[in-house]
Amino acid sequence: MPRKKRPLYMISVVAEMFDIHPQTLRTYEREGLIRPARTGGNTRLYSEEDLDRIDLILRLTNELGVNLAGVEVILNMRDRMEQMRREAVETFETVFRMVGEELLHRRQGPGLVPVGRRGLTRRVPPREAESP
DSSP states (O other): OOGGGSOOEEHHHHHHHHTOOHHHHHHHHHTTSOOOEEOTTOOEEEOHHHHHHHHHHHIIIIITOOOHHHHHHHHHHHHHHHHHHHHHHHHHHHHHHHHHHHHHHHHHOSOEEEETTTEEEEOOOOOOOOOO
């Protein structure tokens, strides 16, 4: 598990860190703004990622006057943008890998290439246009 996602902090510690009441954190959870992990005994444990999210919630509400419904919209948009960013990175990595493989095949010239699940065939370079 990445360090930032590892649940470490109990609710009392987090409340003290942000100088807020533990009930505020429970409200954020009830509203779906945060999702702390739970122990077998049902104790909430917050990760560094949760702390970053709580910090953003507090800045939006305290500094910008955004209500919790607005915070929810902002957080959902932010989460969706992050998901789209990850998907774009994954797509670019796939395209770069495929282009690299194609360049390697072209550089190697004719040779055996996989066809289907078990077959191989000789790769034939494309014909060049014949001059008239």
